[in-house]
Amino acid sequence: xxxxxxxxEDGKVVTDPPVVLTRTPGVATEPAPRRGxxxxxxxxxxxxxxxxxxxxxxxxxxxxxTIEVRIDPGDPLLTFLQDAPGPLEIKTLPPTSPAxxxxxxxxxxxxxxxxxxxxxxxxxxxxxxxxxxxxxRNDRRLLDSLxxxxxxxxxxxxxxxxQENEVRDRERIEQELHVAQLVQQQxxxxxxxxxxxWHVAAFYRPARTVGGDFYDVxxxxxxxxxxxxxxxxxxxxxxxLVMASTTALLRSAAEVTSSPSEVLRRVNELLIPQIPMNMxxxxxxxxxxxxxxxxxxxxxxxxxxxxxxAGQVVQLAARGMPLGLMPxxxxxxxxxxIEPDDIVLLYSDGITEQHDRAGEMFGFGxxxxxxxxxxxxxxLVDRAIESLSAFSVGVEQEDDITLVTLHRGRSSGYHxxxxxxxxxxxxxxxxxxxxxxxxxxxxxxxRRLEDLKTAVSETAMNxxxxxxxxxxxxxxxxxxxxxxxxxxxxVADFGRGRRSEADIPDIDLKLAxxxxxxxxxxxxxxxxxxxxxEITDGDRHIVRLVMHTTxxxxxxx
Amino acid sequence: MxxxxxxxxxxxxIVVHLSGRIDRDATTAFEEVAASTSAAxxxxxxxxxxxxxxxxxxxxxxxxxxxxxxxRASVHATGLTAHYVHIFEITRLSDFIEIVQPADA
Numbered sequence: 001x002x003x004x005x006x007x008x009e010d011g012k013v014v015t016d017p018p019v020v021l022t023r024t025p026g027v028a029t030e031p032a033p034r035r036g037x038x039x040x041x042x043x044x045x046x047x048x049x050x051x052x053x054x055x056x057x058x059x060x061x062x063x064x065x066t067i068e069v070r071i072d073p074g075d076p077l078l079t080f081l082q083d084a085p086g087p088l089e090i091k092t093l094p095p096t097s098p099a100x101x102x103x104x105x106x107x108x109x110x111x112x113x114x115x116x117x118x119x120x121x122x123x124x125x126x127x128x129x130x131x132x133x134x135x136x137r138n139d140r141r142l143l144d145s146l147x148x149x150x151x152x153x154x155x156x157x158x159x160x161x162x163q164e165n166e167v168r169d170r171e172r173i174e175q176e177l178h179v180a181q182l183v184q185q186q187x188x189x190x191x192x193x194x195x196x197x198w199h200v201a202a203f204y205r206p207a208r209t210v211g212g213d214f215y216d217v218x219x220x221x222x223x224x225x226x227x228x229x230x231x232x233x234x235x236x237x238x239x240x241l242v243m244a245s246t247t248a249l250l251r252s253a254a255e256v257t258s259s260p261s262e263v264l265r266r267v268n269e270l271l272i273p274q275i276p277m278n279m280x281x282x283x284x285x286x287x288x289x290x291x292x293x294x295x296x297x298x299x300x301x302x303x304x305x306x307x308x309x310a311g312q313v314v315q316l317a318a319r320g321m322p323l324g325l326m327p328x329x330x331x332x333x334x335x336x337x338i339e340p341d342d343i344v345l346l347y348s349d350g351i352t353e354q355h356d357r358a359g360e361m362f363g364f365g366x367x368x369x370x371x372x373x374x375x376x377x378x379x380l381v382d383r384a385i386e387s388l389s390a391f392s393v394g395v396e397q398e399d400d401i402t403l404v405t406l407h408r409g410r411s412s413g414y415h416x417x418x419x420x421x422x423x424x425x426x427x428x429x430x431x432x433x434x435x436x437x438x439x440x441x442x443x444x445x446x447r448r449l450e451d452l453k454t455a456v457s458e459t460a461m462n463x464x465x466x467x468x469x470x471x472x473x474x475x476x477x478x479x480x481x482x483x484x485x486x487x488x489x490x491v492a493d494f495g496r497g498r499r500s501e502a503d504i505p506d507i508d509l510k511l512a513x514x515x516x517x518x519x520x521x522x523x524x525x526x527x528x529x530x531x532x533x534e535i536t537d538g539d540r541h542i543v544r545l546v547m548h549t550t551x552x553x554x555x556x557x
Numbered sequence: 558m559x560x561x562x563x564x565x566x567x568x569x570x571i572v573v574h575l576s577g578r579i580d581r582d583a584t585t586a587f588e589e590v591a592a593s594t595s596a597a598x599x600x601x602x603x604x605x606x607x608x609x610x611x612x613x614x615x616x617x618x619x620x621x622x623x624x625x626x627x628x629r630a631s632v633h634a635t636g637l638t639a640h641y642v643h644i645f646e647i648t649r650l651s652d653f654i655e656i657v658q659p660a661d662a
Contacts, residue, residue, distance in 0.1 A: 426581070430609065450640035458612055507649045510619050511626060517619040520612035520648060527647045 067106045067125045071099040081113035082120050086144040087135070088112070110135055112143050114151035121155045177209040177237075184210045184240050187247045189217055195225055196290055199485035201377040203385060203403040205350075211400035212239025213348045214247050218254045225290060226254050226263075229346040229404055230283035230302065230323075238276065239400075246271060246281050246323065260285035260298035261320075261331035268300070268323045275324035282322045284346065286406075293338040293408055298331045303352060306371040308343040308380070313372045316344075343380055343407045345371050350401035351384065354392050362391050376485055377405030378548060409483045417482075421475035422460075424468035424493075429460035432478055432491070439480045440487050443549050451528035452487065452547050458521045459491045459543050467493025467541055477540070485549055486530075492542045560586040560607075564593050570633075571597035576606035579614030587617045591624055598630045602654075605636035615648055622653055633657055 071077060077097040081088075088111050093100045103111065107127040114122040124147060129135065135143075192200040195217075202215055212232030219225055228250050232239040249270050253263040263285050271281065282302040288295045297305075301322035304315045320331040338344060347367065354362045370387050374380035381403050388401070418439045422428045436456045437449060444452060460476055468474040479490040505523050509515035526532055531546040560583035563574045571594045577583070594600045602618075610618075625632050635657045637645065645651040 429611075430578075447639060447643070450638075451643075454611070454640070454644070461611065505648070507619065507653065511623045511653065513623070517616040517623070518613065520615045524612055524615075524644065524647075 065107065065127065067103065067108055067127060069099055069102045069106065069125070071123070075099045078120060081111070081123060082115070084113045086112065086147075087140040110140075110143070112147050114147050114154055116151040116155045119155070121151055121158060124150070180210045180237060180240055184244065187214065187244050189215070193217055193219060193225075197409040197483055198225075198288075198290060199377050199405075199407040199409065199483065200227075201381050201403075201405045201407075203381045203401070205397070205402075206235070206400045207350070207397045208236045210237060210240035211235060212243045213350065213400035213402040214243045215346070215402055215404045216247055216250060218251060220254065220258050220287070222258060223290070224258060225288050226258070226260075227286045227288065227346070227404065227406065228283065229348065229402060230281055231348045231350075231400070231402070232281050233279050235400065238279070242275055242279055242281065242324075245274060246283070250283075250285075258287055259333055260287050260296050261333045264298050264300045264320060264323065264331040265329065268321075268325075268329050269327060271324040272327050280322040280324040284318075286344075286346075288338065288406070293340070293342070295336050295338050296333045297336060298333050300329075300331060303347055303349055306345040306347075306368060307338070308345070308371045308374050309339060310341070311372070313368050338406070338408050340408055343371070343374055343377055343405055345380060345384075346402075346404040346406075347384075348400060348402040350397070350399035351388055351403065354388060354398055354401075355395060356391050357394055362388055366391065374405075376548075377407035378485075380405050407485060409485060417479065419477065419479045421477045423472050424464045424470055424474050424476060425472055426464065426470065428464050428476065429457045432460035432476065433457040436478065436480055436489055440482060443482055443487055444547060448547060452489070452545070455525045455528045455545050456489055456491070458525050459489075459545060462521060463491050463493035463495070463543070467495030469495070483549075487547045487549060489545045490535075490542050491545070492540045494539055495541050559583065562586055562590055564590075567601075570599040570601050572601045572603060574603045574606070578609040579607055579617060580609065580611045581613045583614060583617055587621055591621055594621075594625070594630075597625075598628075599633075600625055600630055601633045601635060601657075603636050604634060604638075604641065607636075607641075610641055610644070615644070615650070618650065618654075622650070626653070631655070 075097050076094045077099045080094050080097070090100070090104060090108050090111060093103075093111060103125055106125075108125040109128055110126045112124040112126070113120055114124060124143070126135075126143075188204060189202070192202060200217060204211075204213065204215065206213065212235060214228075214230050214232075216228040217225060218228070228247075230243075230246060230250075232242045232246065234242075246267065249267045250263065253266040253270075256266070257263055264283065267283070275281070281300070283300045284298065284302040284305065286295055286297050286305075297316050297318055298320065299318035300320045304317055307314045307316065316334065316336060318332060318334040321329040323329075345367075352362055352364055352367055356362075366387065367384070370384045371380065374383060384403055420435060422431055433453045433456045437453050440449065440452065460478070463476045464470065468476060474494050477490075477492040479488075479492075481488040481490075505519050506515060510517050525543075525545070529545045530548050531544075533544040533546070535542040535544060560575060560577040560579055562576065565572050565574075573590055573594065575590075579587075622632055632653070633655045634645070637656060642651070642656055645654065645656060
């Protein structure tokens with residue numbers, strides 16, 4: 001504990017005390033002839049006395065000095081003053097106290113402990129009086145009385161200052177965490193890529209603002225896809241920093257080699273010199289050939305992936321030391337084939353090791369049960385989160401949770417792909433809408449098809465009117481892809497991107513005349529589809545609309 | 558088919574039968590609808606024969622609604638398909654236009 005001698009304003013104590021120790025000059029006794037004149041004269045006399053007193057008490061008085069002494073927490077003075085009865089002569093204080101020696105050096109004569117609720121909250125130190133007289137009994141009584149009021153006020157001020165500091169610190173930490181969260185998000189895929197015939201779904205929820213789990217989907221130069229999931233020991237900022245470093249190393253290694261075991265070996269060697277003691281990273285890498293499902297898998301101590309296959313649940317098995325623990329660690333590539341309709345679940349231990357109120361873990365058994373009943377990757381993610389939430393109701397999330405699902409559709413690749421183009425003629429959007437509806441017929445429930453039709457119509461209208469500016473020489477190109485899990489409609493124009501509607505449409509504002517009646521198009525597209533992406537391809541601007549064909553929470557309408 | 562309409566008075570309510578598409582091409586027709594209903598305190602829009610409404614159409618309907626509300630007239634809608642009921646809901650038009658008996662509900 002460090003205590004500082006405090007005063008009312010600046011944390012310092014002026015040697016000669018204000019008002020309380022100053023003798024009041026005598027009252028003027030001059031007679032006055034009339035009542036009104038008497039009052040005026042008395043007023044003037046009071047003003048003169050006040051001015052004289054102010055001058056006497058002026059802190060700039062050359063004889064006034066400041067006592068400033070820091071009292072160390074272990075100083076015997078603190079214990080002594082804790083039980084002191086009131087104002088004390090400096091000579092009565094413990095001679096072994098370093099603070100007392102410093103008080104003496106600075107001319108202190110009287111010390112008054114400021115105690116409230118039994119706690120010493122400050123010390124008032126006074127030097128010699130400016131009048132050069134000694135402190136009288138009345139002075140001491142007055143000081144004692146003063147400190148009874150001053151001590152609680154000082155304590156209140158200290159508590160308020162402490163709270164202000166705490167609020168400031170909290171705000172700073174929250175701001176820093178927010179920045180860290182934004183930075184960390186840069187290391188997670190902003191959008192999951194559309195993989196021909198495969199559907200990827202992911203869920204990520206850190207236990208704190210930032211976390212140590214990570215996942216990535218990297219498209220390799222040879223057309224294969226690398227899927228990575230991992231988990232840094234620990235949580236919060238330290239884990240997030242290692243996570244950021246590891247994901248960067250993984251991406252870098254993927255540019256050099258497409259062998260999962262070699263990726264892990266390289267990252268391990270690079271990570272060891274920079275990872276803090278007692279931290280390590282579990283990680284697994286899958287490299288998938290999309291057309292055949294042929295998959296290479298290597299593991300560095302991470303939970304083994306589950307596969308839902310024809311009503312059965314199987315696990316991919318591979319061993320290896322976590323990253324960042326031992327130099328020279330070797331990993332094996334395990335080969336397997338992910339069959340059509342297989343659903344693969346990659347997950348962190350945030351799900352399997354979550355406890356319920358009774359202290360039981362969610363475990364691998366429940367995780368496997370969730371996998372067994374899944375019909376699609378999206379559904380698997382939803383079921384896993386619902387099941388975990390129900391299991392751990394009333395219990396805080398203990399660790400970061402990551403789920404990544406890979407669902408191989410019946411037909412790999414975009415075999416069901418239809419392309420067409422329409423000229424940029426006003427009203428052409430209805431033609432686009434009808435043609436897309438005919439192409440995807442049967443793939444969506446009737447109401448979801450109507451949603452897609454409206455979204456396509458709005459997107460095409462935007463492409464015609466804004467992207468191509470109604471130039472009939474420019475076509476709007478449309479590509480429709482059907483996979484087992486989704487319908488994707490690409491609408492391409494030659495503009496620079498959609499004209500973003502400046503305001504979120506608000507009917508209250510529109511009816512009040514505070515917002516233009518128009519501006520609903522983009523809003524409708526976003527509301528009616530499962531996902532909207534914007535892509536730039538050379539001089540073309542593409543808007544991609546995605547609708548999941550399987551019903552799951554969030555896309556029923 | 559661009560928009561056409563017909564009005565009738567039914568027990569103090571001006572009933573507007575709409576037919577065709579409500580999009581940019583319906584702007585003029587809706588101006589005429591507004592003129593035809595300018596003295597009404599109760600307006601019913603019948604969507605039985607409307608097969609297409611886009612975002613511009615929504616804006617046109619908002620415009621008609623704003624005029625009606627400025628003179629404290631109420632607006633109802635009948636014959637909307639489930640899809641357009643959904644659109645009225647997500648745009649919150651349904652907060653201001655009472656939807657009566659969706660056609661395929």
